[in-house]
Amino acid sequence: MGNYFNTLSLRDKIDQLSKCRFMDASEFEDGVEALKGKKIVIVGCGAQGLNQGLNMRDSGLDISYALRPKAIEEKRQSFVNATENGFTVGTYEELIPTADLVLNLTPDKQHTNVVNAVMPLMKKGATLSYSHGFNIVEEGTQIREDLTVIMVAPKCPGSEVREEYKRGFGVPTLIAVHPENDPEGKGWAQAKAYAAATGGDRAGVLESSFVAEVKSDLMGEQTILCGLLQTGSILCFDKMIEKGIDAGYASKLIQFGWETITEGLKYGGITNMMDRLSNPAKIKAFELSEELKDIMRPLFQKHMDDIMEGRFSSGMMEDWANGDEKLLGWRAETAETAFEKTPAGDVEISEQEFYDNGVLMVAMVKAGVELAFEAMTDSGIIDESAYYESLHETPLIANTIARRKLYEMNSVISDTAEYGCYLFDHACKPLLADFMTKIDTDVIGKPFAKDNGEGVDNAKLIAVNKALREHPVEKIGEFLRASMTAMKPIV
Numbered sequence: 219m220g221n222y223f224n225t226l227s228l229r230d231k232i233d234q235l236s237k238c239r240f241m242d243a244s245e246f247e248d249g250v251e252a253l254k255g256k257k258i259v260i261v262g263c264g265a266q267g268l269n270q271g272l273n274m275r276d277s278g279l280d281i282s283y284a285l286r287p288k289a290i291e292e293k294r295q296s297f298v299n300a301t302e303n304g305f306t307v308g309t310y311e312e313l314i315p316t317a318d319l320v321l322n323l324t325p326d327k328q329h330t331n332v333v334n335a336v337m338p339l340m341k342k343g344a345t346l347s348y349s350h351g352f353n354i355v356e357e358g359t360q361i362r363e364d365l366t367v368i369m370v371a372p373k374c375p376g377s378e379v380r381e382e383y384k385r386g387f388g389v390p391t392l393i394a395v396h397p398e399n400d401p402e403g404k405g406w407a408q409a410k411a412y413a414a415a416t417g418g419d420r421a422g423v424l425e426s427s428f429v430a431e432v433k434s435d436l437m438g439e440q441t442i443l444c445g446l447l448q449t450g451s452i453l454c455f456d457k458m459i460e461k462g463i464d465a466g467y468a469s470k471l472i473q474f475g476w477e478t479i480t481e482g483l484k485y486g487g488i489t490n491m492m493d494r495l496s497n498p499a500k501i502k503a504f505e506l507s508e509e510l511k512d513i514m515r516p517l518f519q520k521h522m523d524d525i526m527e528g529r530f531s532s533g534m535m536e537d538w539a540n541g542d543e544k545l546l547g548w549r550a551e552t553a554e555t556a557f558e559k560t561p562a563g564d565v566e567i568s569e570q571e572f573y574d575n576g577v578l579m580v581a582m583v584k585a586g587v588e589l590a591f592e593a594m595t596d597s598g599i600i601d602e603s604a605y606y607e608s609l610h611e612t613p614l615i616a617n618t619i620a621r622r623k624l625y626e627m628n629s630v631i632s633d634t635a636e637y638g639c640y641l642f643d644h645a646c647k648p649l650l651a652d653f654m655t656k657i658d659t660d661v662i663g664k665p666f667a668k669d670n671g672e673g674v675d676n677a678k679l680i681a682v683n684k685a686l687r688e689h690p691v692e693k694i695g696e697f698l699r700a701s702m703t704a705m706k707p708i709v
């Protein structure tokens with residue numbers, strides 16, 4: 219075993235990284251047919267395991283859960299999740315040999331153990347599935363030749379996979395078949411049926427590869443999706459307190475602000491989010507975001523390079539071997555931040571006020587989305603994939619902060635994402651220290667300017683609007699959002 223990506227020729231690396239085809243809705247006309255009547259056993263009943271299983275059962279599929287003996291004996295949360303929802307639960311020995319399809323939905327750090335335990339029990343010709351390709355791509359796990367290996371990766375936390383399905387929609391999903399494991403040529407049909415069963419086909423499915431999914435997923439979660447939202451929350455909160463803004467107000471503005479401003483992003487991209495500001499505030503947000511982009515670009519590029527070259531994964535795997543020492547320490551530190559410890563005040567903040575008093579937050583979101591998109595596409599990831607991992611998923615992560623701050627975000631995302639989030643946050647905060655000394659309450663905590671239009675330089679406004687609309691993330695966003703017309707509002 220070793221890093222699978224690093225063993226590929228440059229030609230194969232480019233080929234797999236750039237595998238990305240937006241699938242037409244007509245390709246899902248058979249719905250879940252390819253999996254109807256098949257025995258589907260999910261290993262693990264956590265964030266993805268429970269929520270994917272609920273959606274798949276509601277879509278008419280036969281779902282049960284294989285848990286480790288201790289989880290069953292001690293009635294752990296995974297056991298409670300599965301049994302309280304009326305699913306059959308059993309040990310690996312009881313359920314895996316009966317399975318046509320095994321979904322490995324345990325944390326990435328457990329994949330080697332789990333696959334080693336499960337694979338010998340799987341019947342000949344069965345299928346093994348992942349929702350993130352880390353084990354195959356970064357650890358180079360080799361799967362028995364008779365088994366088909368597929369990936370169905372929702373671009374979103376498990377909780378939102380369920381919530382969007384209940385709203386009658388779904389979340390964008392990447393599907394793939396591992397080129398080394400498709401002995402019967404049935405992988406694509408099964409992956410499509412699985413994506414339809416989770417509701418993913420209603421939001422958009424990309425025919426992708428394990429490689430493209432892993433490299434883009436790691437980059438999105440470390441930078442804009444989680445890392446920058448954490449850094450931005452802490453810095454913006456601390457600045458407001460330093461400048462005398464009421465702590466309850468500051469806490470509420472941040473906790474619910476990301477969700478509100480990124481709802482604008484979800485519907486109409488960066489253009490719409492920025493259009494929600496007054497003209498003077500929009501120009502200010504644009505200028506701040508340009509400055510932020512110049513400061514943070516090298517950090518975004520470093521994360522992309524470390525991911526591509528395997529340095530990120532080998533560093534994280536060292537931490538796995540050390541019993542998650544760094545991860546657990548960083549998690550404990552986050553719980554002690556002033557933002558985390560200050561409850562949101564009992565104060566009304568209107569939807570518009572979140573924009574008007576959160577100009578810096580808007581600038582941070584714009585800078586982070588654009589930088590993540592640019593770093594991914596500069597490294598060979600295709601625009602559609604980069605869009606899902608930057609712009610589309612940001613609101614879905616912001617929703618988790620609205621629920622219970624950074625604690626909720628970091629609990630709901632995978633351990634892999636959480637580790638990368640802290641890594642980015644620790645590098646980013648010092649990088650923004652000088653920039654933050656110049657920041658005042660006119661861009662965070664109080665309205666920037668109420669006199670919309672007065673004193674606006676028309677030429678500057680036209681140039682800002684043009685730059686916003688012409689960014690490549692806006693072009694691909696317009697195309698992808700056209701297939702999301704059934705999307706339901708959250709805020």
Ligand SMILES: NC(=O)C1=CN([C@@H]2O[C@H](COP(=O)(O)OP(=O)(O)OC[C@H]3O[C@@H](n4cnc5c(N)ncnc54)[C@H](OP(=O)(O)O)[C@@H]3O)[C@@H](O)[C@H]2O)C=CC1
Pocket residue numbers: 261262263264265266267285286289294295296297322323324325326328331332349350371372373374375376377630631632633634
């Ligand atoms: N979190 C998310 O929203 C997303 C996750 N993913 C991917 O989905 C996969 C699952 O992640 P996630 O849902 O976060 O995982 P969780 O941490 O939420 O779930 C872990 C589940 O696995 C079980 N488990 C833990 N260790 C073992 C083990 N050694 N053997 C067997 N079962 C074990 C746990 O049960 P117990 O401890 O009770 O035995 C629990 O039910 C990962 O590959 C991740 O990258 C992809 C997209 C988003």
Ligand SMILES: CC[C@](O)(C(C)=O)C(=O)O
Pocket residue numbers: 372373374375376435438439443444611615630631632634635
């Ligand atoms: C953003 C983090 C994620 O990749 C996800 C929810 O999509 C994860 O690994 O949890």
Ligand SMILES: [Mg+2]
Pocket residue numbers: 372373374435439
């Ligand atoms: Mg993801």
Ligand SMILES: [Mg+2]
Pocket residue numbers: 350435436439632634635
């Ligand atoms: Mg992830």
